Amino acid sequence: MPLSSRRRLAVSTTLVAALAAGLAPAAPVFAAPAPASAAAPVRTASAAVPAPDMEGVSAALAAAMTNGAPGAMARYVGPSGVQSRTAGVQDRVSGAPMDIHSRFRIGSVSKTFSTVVLLQLVDEGKLELDASVNSLLPGLLPDDRITVRHLLTHRSGLSDYTDAMFNDTVPGFEAVRNRVFSYQELIDLSLSEPRTGEPGVSYRYSNANFVVVGMLIEKFTGRPVAEAYKKRIFKPLKLRDTSYVHPDTRIKGLHVRGYLHPDAAGDPLVDSTEQTVSWAQAAGAVISSPADLNTFTIALMRGRLLSPAMMEAMTTVTPTDTTNTRFYGLGLRRYDLSCGTQVFGHTGTVQGFYTYTFATRDGRRALSAMANTSNHGVANTALGGTLEAAFCGKKPAPAASARTASPVNPALTSRPAERDLPERH
Numbered sequence: 001m002p003l004s005s006r007r008r009l010a011v012s013t014t015l016v017a018a019l020a021a022g023l024a025p026a027a028p029v030f031a032a033p034a035p036a037s038a039a040a041p042v043r044t045a046s047a048a049v050p051a052p053d054m055e056g057v058s059a060a061l062a063a064a065m066t067n068g069a070p071g072a073m074a075r076y077v078g079p080s081g082v083q084s085r086t087a088g089v090q091d092r093v094s095g096a097p098m099d100i101h102s103r104f105r106i107g108s109v110s111k112t113f114s115t116v117v118l119l120q121l122v123d124e125g126k127l128e129l130d131a132s133v134n135s136l137l138p139g140l141l142p143d144d145r146i147t148v149r150h151l152l153t154h155r156s157g158l159s160d161y162t163d164a165m166f167n168d169t170v171p172g173f174e175a176v177r178n179r180v181f182s183y184q185e186l187i188d189l190s191l192s193e194p195r196t197g198e199p200g201v202s203y204r205y206s207n208a209n210f211v212v213v214g215m216l217i218e219k220f221t222g223r224p225v226a227e228a229y230k231k232r233i234f235k236p237l238k239l240r241d242t243s244y245v246h247p248d249t250r251i252k253g254l255h256v257r258g259y260l261h262p263d264a265a266g267d268p269l270v271d272s273t274e275q276t277v278s279w280a281q282a283a284g285a286v287i288s289s290p291a292d293l294n295t296f297t298i299a300l301m302r303g304r305l306l307s308p309a310m311m312e313a314m315t316t317v318t319p320t321d322t323t324n325t326r327f328y329g330l331g332l333r334r335y336d337l338s339c340g341t342q343v344f345g346h347t348g349t350v351q352g353f354y355t356y357t358f359a360t361r362d363g364r365r366a367l368s369a370m371a372n373t374s375n376h377g378v379a380n381t382a383l384g385g386t387l388e389a390a391f392c393g394k395k396p397a398p399a400a401s402a403r404t405a406s407p408v409n410p411a412l413t414s415r416p417a418e419r420d421l422p423e424r425h
Contacts, residue, residue: 049364050339052076054083056389061087061369063382069354069371070259070269071098074386075290077298078365084290090256090372092269103241103289104256104370105277106355107348108420110244110286114213115152115331116300117221117228119310122148126220129313129330137215142191145199148216151209152330153318159193160206161186165279169375170262170270173351177275180247186211186279203320203328205420207283210331214282225282237299241289247276251287258352261375269373272352284350284420293357293368297345301363315344315361333358339392343367347380349420354380358387365391 061072071088086098150156166172190208259269277285317327327334345358359366367390
């Protein structure tokens with residue numbers, strides 16, 4: 001049999017097996033990455049790719065620890081292979097060192113997982129991006145103009161109920177640590193606050209948007225969010241360390257313990273590892289590991305999870321602030337680094353954990369980083385230094401005395417890192 005015929009037979013056999021398993025419609029795998037566009041250029045094979053500055057990555061992890069994190073870690077994937085760095089401890093009681101294979105709460109990186117599932121449903125014709133939310137979930141919201149796209153871009157005007165929920169950080173956390181909320185209860189909390197603007201007018205980050213996204217996922221799959229994640233993302237990508245266990249409070253297996261900074265300086269850290277994360281759900285309750293996050297962001301950027309049209313929509317971004325270095329698309333951030341490289345991904349903040357997971361648009365390079373603290377923005381900003389070091393490489397210093405501890409784009413660090421949940425300092 002000719003080689004081309006054998007290849008076609010192999011592909012056909014794979015598709016039949018996938019259909020029999022019920023995976024093909026639920027987890028589309030697109031063989032080629034999305035085409036190049038002005039908004040999302042794809043690097044050519046001949047373009048120079050700077051080697052990651054792993055010393056700089058280590059310096060950023062050390063800076064996060066200097067600024068209050070018990071430990072930190074980062075994992076880089078690129079043309080030269082996988083490189084990882086760890087620092088400090090993942091358990092302050094046992095003294096266990098940070099382990100690159102450990103799981104942790106990824107906070108708002110969960111929003112990208114939720115977006116992928118919803119965009120798969122759009123690909124399948126179950127709903128449309130510009131459909132009114134109230135046409136899909138009748139009577140849920142007070143404004144028929146709010147669309148699915150507005151939710152995914154944080155332009156709905158829905159208030160972020162977590163601002164009031166965590167106004168006092170530790171008491172607010174302890175009040176919800178073991179509580180189980182319904183989606184409707186969380187939406188009611190948002191609607192009890194004034195709206196932040198008219199639909200579609202301006203970017204205003206709100207966890208309420210992705211509570212509604214969770215409701216849409218469950219309506220159009222007919223299954224819990226946990227099952228949608230597993231069937232459509234976790235299993236097809238073989239993400240063995242990634243889970244959505246709401247409302248279970250545990251992180252199973254080898255994991256990092258998270259430590260929350262109280263509002264009062266000098267007060268002891270609070271171990272916040274065990275919690276339901278029911279106050280976030282589809283907005284922030286996923287658990288993962290550095291390797292799985294690398295796999296997910298690379299697969300996403302290479303077009304394995306969404307059609308080219310949906311990837312184009314997801315990576316079409318608008319500014320989130322006045323620096324013109326930070327942008328948001330559909331459940332996806334874009335950062336423009338000092339070397340001109342654009343990286344796509346998301347940041348995550350959940351009690352006890354800061355996370356960054358980003359990749360280049362062509363999926364050739366990816367970085368995931370985590371520090372096991374929160375409510376301490378200087379640690380988050382320091383951790384962000386891993387992006388510049390990993391994607392821009394080593395930068396020559398004018399003099400040895402001028403070398404900084406963490407080579408970071410000033411535009412990204414002249415202010416606190418973008419928050420996903422309220423930060424009180």
